[in-house]
Amino acid sequence: MKAAVLDFPGSNCDFDMYYALIDFGIDAKIIDARQSNLDDYDAIFLPGGFSYGDYLRAGAIARFAPAMEAVKKAADQGRFVVGICNGFQILTEAGLLPGALRMNAKAGFICDQVLLNVENDNSLFTKNLYRQQLLLPIAHAGGNYYADQETLTKLHANRQIIFTYQDNPNGSIDDIAGIVNEKGNVFGVMPHPERAVDPLLGNIDGRPFFESILQTSGVLN
Amino acid sequence: MFLAKIYVTYKPSILDPQGEVIKSALHRLDYTDVNSVMQGKYFEIKLEAKDQRTAAKEIEEFSDELLINVNMETFTYKLSEISSVEE
């Protein structure tokens, strides 16, 4: 399976994502987000970081990067699109995922590990989760998810909410940590599964996430 | 040349986390008369345009497109003509 990791100016988790993908034998490449053709890739990852400095609003400027047209196309075609942290922020700004991410309710950047509840273990991204809870790293200042009531109702009804926080660290509405789009192929999440794949670093709770992707795409079974 | 002053605020229904933080800080500093705080953004943008109407149109367009997130924010603005030499 071929994966592109987009590198926006200011992205800083692009290599982390790249190494995680490589670790699972996925043929990954870091692609400059100024490039506009992503037809070759089965999956596109928007990594964490501070695209364009997160100036104005996180993700606000990145959504106009040339690659985003190609990301939309991939999303429409049902390929995987995954946004982690800043990537999630970009996907909401671009309208590929509903809602928005505001600054944390208690101001300031938080780096920690938090318990997540798996709300939907049947999504393309969570098929391989064999547990109800995961411990994953977070590192963000603007992870406070917001959606209006109508959107929330829909998210719940369609089981688009994939992860919620056990102890809400940022004020997100309904404790939401990660969601998918209606079709289920675009996923955004604030915590960092790519930071939790290497036993040497002491946490491998991110692994089932990558395994799910591989399983869904038929590489693993 | 035109000068646009653009004010961005959260939509009324949306809780403004930063505003809340500032309100509590003001209360801690004994400014307990403060009832509510909303923090928004303020832009001063200078642009060339052939006339005020064109400038206004452009401003409304790029504010919606870039400066605000339409899911949660709104904006108002004031536009004035300024002389080009002015810094």
Added chain:
Amino acid sequence: MFLAKIYVTYKPSILDPQGEVIKSALHRLDYTDVNSVMQGKYFEIKLEAKDQRTAAKEIEEFSDELLINVNMETFTYKLSEISSVEE
């Protein structure tokens, strides 16, 4: 009750990295008529005070103390009386 609208901007010669990046983004979106962008902060604060003068004094005080960074920023404000029921 009073409503204060407070506008915070950088002092001249202070670097405004946000403004620069937003300007380039606008240029990339073909708004090449834009000459300069300054991003500041905007506050709407409601407070009780016995009269306009007291309110003004309080606002100036806490703006200097908390809302702005006196080393780098300045502020202007507008103050108006509003009826308490108004939201």
Added chain:
Amino acid sequence: MSIAANPQLKSAEEVKSERIYAQWGLTDQEFKIIENEMGRLPNYTETGLFSAMWSEHASYKKSKPILKTFWSKNERVLQGPGEGAGILDIGDGQAVVFKAESHNHPSQVEPYQGAATGVGGILRDIFSMGAQPIAVLDSLRFSEIKNEQTKSLIDGVIDGIAGYGNAIGIPTVGGDVAFDDAYEGNLLCNVMSIGLLDHQDTIKVGQAHGKDNSVIYVGAKTGRDGINGATFASTEFSSQEESQRSAVQVGDPFMEKLVMDATIKAVREMPEAVIAIQDMGAAGILSSSSEMGEKGGSGIWLDLDKVPVREKGMIPYELMLSESQERMLLVVAQGREKGVIDLYRDAGLDAVVIGKVTDDSRYRLSFQGETVADLDIKLLTKAPSYKLPSKLPVHIKKASQQQYQPKISNPLQIIMQILSQPTISSKKFFYRHFDSMVRTDTVVKPGGDAAVIRIRGTKKALSLTTDVNGRYVYLDPYRGGQMAIAEAARNVVSTGALPIGITDCLNFGNPDNQEVYYELEQSVAGINNFAKQLNTPVVSGNVSLYNETDNRAIYPTPMIGMVGLIRDNRKITTINFKKNGDLIYLIGSTGNDFNGSEIQKLQTGKISGKLFDFDADAELNNQKLILTAIEAGLLKSAHDLSEGGLIVALLESAFETSFAFDANLKLDDAQLFAETNGRFIVTVEPEKEPVFEKMAGDQAELIGRVTDRNHFQIKTDQSSFSIDKEEATKTWKNSIANLME
């Protein structure tokens, strides 16, 4: 503002007769030297250049005689002091690059930007050597947390470090914080950065070689940031607008990330084209260009009209001294400019040829078609240096020779009080704001003794720490210096790493005060003494003097940043207890060492008396034992003892685990808090008891066992008591947050 609106520049004669130079910090004596050496009067611009280059900050004129004494050579040293950063060989062609820097004054004045630009500056020092930065640490000192002002300073500094480091994507993995009223009005904000060079042959140093090679300016545009502080503004600019102006430097981590990535790429892809790199730090274009020229034995010519500017009407003085951030100066081989410039432009950055390397040893500046400065580059860069007189501080001369004897009637209560001291309690309030995991190489995160960063693609890892206890140094600069580096080494050793080198930040008061100079001299001697014994050369560092308020100096605080090398990442050891039933050993013997300790401060409100002894042999032997035992796979955990003593270290080993302990100590109650150096606690699986005890001999003493209970059980020669784990943990965890409320 156009140039015509500028105030009339003073003539050379006026600069002399009105003693303008003195307002800029040059002494009459120094001005005379300049005049004599030049054979004419320096003009306005030239005087400005000298005032900046001959300042303590740029020239180290008052500290140089001391810095020269640092021991900085051994088999690993590839680059010692004098360049952007020091470099040590770590095998396989790889090298580690590191340096520390202080941003005390800027952070006191404007905490967010001061701390942020401190991080930005130290990162530039690292990547200007061609290295990829891999970690940042921060060493902070504040007054006690008691008023809103301290709180906002603390918040500002934390947010500034976070705001810059997190955004640029280099993990902040460790540091240290302490609180004492000695830092009232003078907080310390020191940052250290570590970089990795994969190929030693791509090391870049800041030495301009080769006539006609180009000087290229890259990065942010130049504005009037940080120009020579208040005197300039008040004497030269009086208009309304100018008094409104601010010289605060604002950091732009986004810009720096682009500059960093492009610079590393340039070095990797065009190593022969890029001849030299230097970041623009203090005294901006001036110091970077003149130092590169001087070190390369060359001259420099710059055309100031080419400098990218953010503001109109800047005069040469301002262009040269501006401290705008995120700028670098490159020397690029003649004919290769385009490739380098294109690389930066592709990243959206300014890159402009602004001058040339010459072979005439002159430092020349053109501005609007005129030569505005023409100086001997050696004269400009080599300020006279001063060996200042020193004097034993009165407080040391008069100090009581007795050790303080703590009065412990209720040990449990004292333990809880000690745990709630901000200097002792958990520092998570600080480090939770720092992204410590980005780059996914952080094996040991903040909260342990030292941070550990693995080196991808190898079995190696680096262990990193910053340490110094200013109270010790105050009571005895020499021993305090020894203890600072000893503590750093203990932290590194606890993770299983061999200490290989250090950097420092020498934070002191006014060196013209003979007692301060004594502290400086003696603490460096102490650091040096133990650095040699540890075989950890001093490869870089930084000096921050004049840390005083109302003539009261801070505690002398020579911060030590240490790097250790772990050869096999499977051997990395952490402080946490691992298993119920493991045996707990105390390594090293405990004395009645209380002067300068946390318990003395707690019980008497101050520190006093003669500092307790430092036993260098015990320190070295115990460290060696830890390393040997880790190497042999005998230790499940290791933690060094420092502030707060044995009881604090024991509790810390359990707080973040599901375990507790039973300890049976052949010590009196007071000794729970003694701060004797050279000690560790380690845990060993019961099966390994004989092997370990044989190896350790009388260096180790079995003092207890790991339990899985919800309380700690402690027995001393005098008492027996238990501590509720939940309550103790809460006290330790929440103390700083509670004080900051």
